[in-house]
Amino acid sequence: MSSGRGRGHIRRRLTLGAAGLAASLLLALVGPGAGPAHAVSGVCAGHKVRVLPFSKGRVEVFKTRGYVCVVLIAKRPGVRKSMSVSVQARGSRAVRDKGRFTHRAGPVTVHAGHRCVRVTGKISGRGVTSGWILC
Incomplete structure (x- = not known):
């Protein structure tokens, strides 16, 4: 015999699932860079915090x-050329993007907390x- 709790449990799970799906869809549409802290370069x-220029x-x-x-x-975009960029938090391995690109390499991101980075x-x-x- 059923105690009647099954339907309420299913309804609650469906509601939570729909809410989670709606939140995921909203995040996908808005994206992580929708806030005011989004970088100018996009x-x-x-x-x-730093710009490291070179030739x-x-x-x-x-x-x-x-x-x-x-x-x-790249200073002169257009032709594919070998590019690499990396960032390493002290005590961790470097995260790198390497390949042949026309304009830019990256972005690469690490969680540094309050540690130094290279x-x-x-x-x-x-x-x-x-x-x-x-x-």
């Missing part, structure tokens, strides 16, 4: 809520390394 959230381009470093995001931007960027063999920054 690829990293947060505020720009073939620049590496832009952004920070928000313990996360550090970096992107490498940023590197290269275009066709020329590049820049930050050393430990944002300590």
Whole structure:
């Protein structure tokens, strides 16, 4: 014999599932960069804390809520060239984007918390390394 609790339980699960689906859809439509802290370049959230220029381009470093995001931007976009960008929080492995790109490499993001990070960027063999920054 049924106690009647089965229908209420199913209804509650369906309601929670529909609410979760609606929230996921809303996040997908709005996206993570919809807030006012979204970067001007459109690829990293947060505020720009460093720019590391070099002869073939620049590496832009952004920070928000313990996360550090970096992107490498070529000075002369157009032709595919070898590019790589990485960011490493002290005590962790580096996160890297490497390949042949026309305009930019990245973004790459790490959770640094309050740890120092090291940023590197290269275009066709020329590049820049930050050393430990944002300590």
